[in-house]
Amino acid sequence: MKRKYISVARSKAVELICSNLHYLQTQEIVTLSNALNRVAAKDIKSFNTLPNTMNSRWDCVFFYYDRWLEDKGDTSLWELGKDYIYANTGVAIKGDHDTGVKVENTKIDKDNRLVLLEKNIQKGQNTQPVGEWLKEGEIVVKANTKILPAHLNILATAGVTEVPVYRKPKVGFIATGNELVSAGQNLPVGKNIESNSISIAAKCILWGAEPISLPIVSDNKAQIAAAIHKATAICDIVIIGAGTARGTEDYTLDLMDSLGTVFFHEVDHGPGKRTSFTVVNNTPVIGLVGPPMGEEMTFDFYVLPAILECLHQKIPLKNIKCLLEEDLPEHPKVDFYMPLHIYEAGDICHAVKAESLPGSGAMILCNINAYYFLPRGCGGRKKGEIIEAELSPSIPIAKACE
Amino acid sequence: MKRKYISVARSKAVELICSNLHYLQTQEIVTLSNALNRVAAKDIKSFNTLPNTMNSRWDCVFFYYDRWLEDKGDTSLWELGKDYIYANTGVAIKGDHDTGVKVENTKIDKDNRLVLLEKNIQKGQNTQPVGEWLKEGEIVVKANTKILPAHLNILATAGVTEVPVYRKPKVGFIATGNELVSAGQNLPVGKNIESNSISIAAKCILWGAEPISLPIVSDNKAQIAAAIHKATAICDIVIIGAGTARGTEDYTLDLMDSLGTVFFHEVDHGPGKRTSFTVVNNTPVIGLVGPPMGEEMTFDFYVLPAILECLHQKIPLKNIKCLLEEDLPEHPKVDFYMPLHIYEAGDICHAVKAESLPGSGAMILCNINAYYFLPRGCGGRKKGEIIEAELSPSIPIAKACE
Numbered sequence: 001m002k003r004k005y006i007s008v009a010r011s012k013a014v015e016l017i018c019s020n021l022h023y024l025q026t027q028e029i030v031t032l033s034n035a036l037n038r039v040a041a042k043d044i045k046s047f048n049t050l051p052n053t054m055n056s057r058w059d060c061v062f063f064y065y066d067r068w069l070e071d072k073g074d075t076s077l078w079e080l081g082k083d084y085i086y087a088n089t090g091v092a093i094k095g096d097h098d099t100g101v102k103v104e105n106t107k108i109d110k111d112n113r114l115v116l117l118e119k120n121i122q123k124g125q126n127t128q129p130v131g132e133w134l135k136e137g138e139i140v141v142k143a144n145t146k147i148l149p150a151h152l153n154i155l156a157t158a159g160v161t162e163v164p165v166y167r168k169p170k171v172g173f174i175a176t177g178n179e180l181v182s183a184g185q186n187l188p189v190g191k192n193i194e195s196n197s198i199s200i201a202a203k204c205i206l207w208g209a210e211p212i213s214l215p216i217v218s219d220n221k222a223q224i225a226a227a228i229h230k231a232t233a234i235c236d237i238v239i240i241g242a243g244t245a246r247g248t249e250d251y252t253l254d255l256m257d258s259l260g261t262v263f264f265h266e267v268d269h270g271p272g273k274r275t276s277f278t279v280v281n282n283t284p285v286i287g288l289v290g291p292p293m294g295e296e297m298t299f300d301f302y303v304l305p306a307i308l309e310c311l312h313q314k315i316p317l318k319n320i321k322c323l324l325e326e327d328l329p330e331h332p333k334v335d336f337y338m339p340l341h342i343y344e345a346g347d348i349c350h351a352v353k354a355e356s357l358p359g360s361g362a363m364i365l366c367n368i369n370a371y372y373f374l375p376r377g378c379g380g381r382k383k384g385e386i387i388e389a390e391l392s393p394s395i396p397i398a399k400a401c402e
Numbered sequence: 403m404k405r406k407y408i409s410v411a412r413s414k415a416v417e418l419i420c421s422n423l424h425y426l427q428t429q430e431i432v433t434l435s436n437a438l439n440r441v442a443a444k445d446i447k448s449f450n451t452l453p454n455t456m457n458s459r460w461d462c463v464f465f466y467y468d469r470w471l472e473d474k475g476d477t478s479l480w481e482l483g484k485d486y487i488y489a490n491t492g493v494a495i496k497g498d499h500d501t502g503v504k505v506e507n508t509k510i511d512k513d514n515r516l517v518l519l520e521k522n523i524q525k526g527q528n529t530q531p532v533g534e535w536l537k538e539g540e541i542v543v544k545a546n547t548k549i550l551p552a553h554l555n556i557l558a559t560a561g562v563t564e565v566p567v568y569r570k571p572k573v574g575f576i577a578t579g580n581e582l583v584s585a586g587q588n589l590p591v592g593k594n595i596e597s598n599s600i601s602i603a604a605k606c607i608l609w610g611a612e613p614i615s616l617p618i619v620s621d622n623k624a625q626i627a628a629a630i631h632k633a634t635a636i637c638d639i640v641i642i643g644a645g646t647a648r649g650t651e652d653y654t655l656d657l658m659d660s661l662g663t664v665f666f667h668e669v670d671h672g673p674g675k676r677t678s679f680t681v682v683n684n685t686p687v688i689g690l691v692g693p694p695m696g697e698e699m700t701f702d703f704y705v706l707p708a709i710l711e712c713l714h715q716k717i718p719l720k721n722i723k724c725l726l727e728e729d730l731p732e733h734p735k736v737d738f739y740m741p742l743h744i745y746e747a748g749d750i751c752h753a754v755k756a757e758s759l760p761g762s763g764a765m766i767l768c769n770i771n772a773y774y775f776l777p778r779g780c781g782g783r784k785k786g787e788i789i790e791a792e793l794s795p796s797i798p799i800a801k802a803c804e
Contacts, residue, residue: 090581154597187450190496366556
């Protein structure tokens with residue numbers, strides 16, 4: 001029986017994946033020093049008020065404003081420690097002195113007497129009132145905020161030592177293929193190294209998920225079925241590598257139809273056309289293509305939004321204007337995301353096709369830092385045009401073409 | 403004796419720091435799975451050639467081109483396994499068949515005979531020659547490259563299991579101040595929590611350095627001197643927090659003059675004017691201001707470039723055009739980097755002063771995602787103008803003003 005392939009556009013594919021995640025947003029408590037890059041599971045409030053007594057805003061001399069008025073600015077009789085005191089930036093004013101002049105606007109004369117060089121003085125100036133920096137009970141980090149270094153600074157100040165965060169979504173990757181051997185093994189003729197898993201694990205870590213290591217599975221229906229069952233039982237998101245194309249040993253799509261609900265068999269663009277999505281045992285299973293070029297791209301297009309959705313984070317889609325340094329032809333058969341290499345030179349960004357870079361395929365992969373969408377029939381784009389390309393979330397723009 | 407303060411511009415300060423680093427670029431070997439975000443200490447070459455035999459580029463039927471010519475495209479007598487075979491994407495072609503047609507462009511008729519639906523066939527099509535993806539001896543990661551997930555993918559394919567990387571520069575932070583208590587402790591009246599160290603440690607980790615934890619030191623000359631001596635003996639970069647201003651207990655500048663070579667006592671802008679730089683025991687010592695607002699900014703301005711310089715990485719200075727939603731007044735006394743909050747709304751970015759956001763000071767800190775430089779005498783900028791602000795490398799732009 002000829003399969004009816006369900007093919008969807010990229011945005012529809014992302015929507016289908018993100019609305020079928022079934023990730024349970026349980027929270028866990030981590031210590032402050034383990035909270036970096038985690039996502040707050042609820043609003044976090046301050047236990048402290050700061051300053052908790054009136055502070056000096058700068059390094060200052062403090063005195064009584066009323067005394068200064070009374071003395072008409074003549075400070076020659078003032079005694080240190082009684083009529084005036086020193087207080088440093090952010091430090092409590094030890095006394096009830098109410099007004100400050102910055103140290104650099106004062107001097108001590110040859111008779112050891114204070115002189116104020118500032119004449120236009122306002123009562124209370126250069127003091128920092130109680131609670132100006134932080135108030136007890138105030139929300140310091142809102143729920144769903146990714147915790148950055150500056151948040152750690154504030155949380156420490158707020159007296160927070162334990163931080164409620166979402167647990168990391170568990171992302172498992174099943175590589176399939178008789179031709180695959182694990183990284184680090186010798187490579188027999190006709191075999192290939194399973195290299196996607198290490199990149200996928202690294203991306204999971206970078207984006208806040210927990211990678212779950214799973215063994216390579218041969219092209220064997222029963223073994224793939226068993227691997228999918230096991231993975232869906234322990235993971236929040238399962239990725240299955242290759243096996244969703246149309247080759248003779250690509251069993252996975254048939255299996256998927258029997259194991260769960262297939263939402264789509266492919267997407268309507270190249271590269272990475274054979275990306276699929278199925279829900280098995282209430283768990284999303286995303287089928288990515290095998291070759292690293294397609295795998296890296298489709299992970300960023302389809303798995304990354306799923307991880308971020310679990311964590312209430314926004315997808316880092318960013319476009320950039322750049323000058324096209326060569327023609328971009330349309331693909332004769334499919335809508336196509338042309339892999340680009342963008343580099344800054346002078347005040348603008350320039351774009352070339354990644355495949356135009358020197359070196360073999362593998363070299364090119366790490367230089368793909370953007371994509372340009374060429375719908376079928378668009379006629380392509382020409383050298384010299386300014387295009388708006390989509391930045392890769394995984395590989396930054398280089399300063400110069402290398 | 404009145405001190406003569408050496409004050410420098412930001413760019414000069416960065417140049418002085420980066421040219422006086424004395425970090426020894428020794429390398430260390432890490433396993434592939436520990437290489438993420440490390441920086442390659444030398445060119446890394448491939449041990450493998452891939453494919454190592456002729457591969458199929460797609461899921462295809464392969465046959466002999468000459469036979470196809472001879473039979474004038476009539477494949478009705480061809481036998482599977484002899485005259486034609488199947489091979490999947492990226493998999494070795496088992497046999498010496500030289501030309502392929504994609505599976506979706508073939509069919510098997512009711513008599514179980516192969517039919518090729520494609521007529522315009524080129525010899526060798528849909529094969530992937532030996533070494534197209536990767537060649538033994540080819541450089542896969544250049545020296546000074548920060549290793550990203552895609553690099554891990556390629557390194558695994560290349561048979562690389564051990565990666566030479568630069569050791570992480572050790573960055574120590576000495577907080578000084580009688581008023582400081584460690585995070586997690588109770589906060590007596592008039593005291594403050596030392597909160598900068600946790601943010602500094604997190605930033606070091608994010609940017610590839612190793613944070614060295616050091617105890618808080620009181621405002622005592624001998625103790626500060628001892629702490630600096632100890633830190634410079636074990637760190638590549640030492641940060642000293644506060645103590646470089648002009649208060650009565652700000653001993654550090656005096657000390658610095660006696661301990662080493664002071665390159666500058668301050669920078670010519672606010673906030674963070676009291677940033678200093680000294681070389682002690684051949685080790686750079688950067689003095690940052692104490693209040694978190696200034697500390698976060700001056701770390702990004704002055705310590706981050708130093709860490710990246712050690713690792714041969716570029717400083718992520720990025721400007722962004724945005725619409726000013728309120729006036730930006732100039733500072734009456736100094737050149738000023740106005741802390742901004744930028745948010746995306748519609749197709750453009752909007753900017754407000756961070757201090758205009760609701761909440762107390764601490765709340766504002768985590769919303770400073772850009773700066774705008776206002777030199778003295780510039781007259782400020784007006785609401786409605788388009789300005790080019792400098793993006794914070796530590797806090798990303800929010801999707802909407804929250």
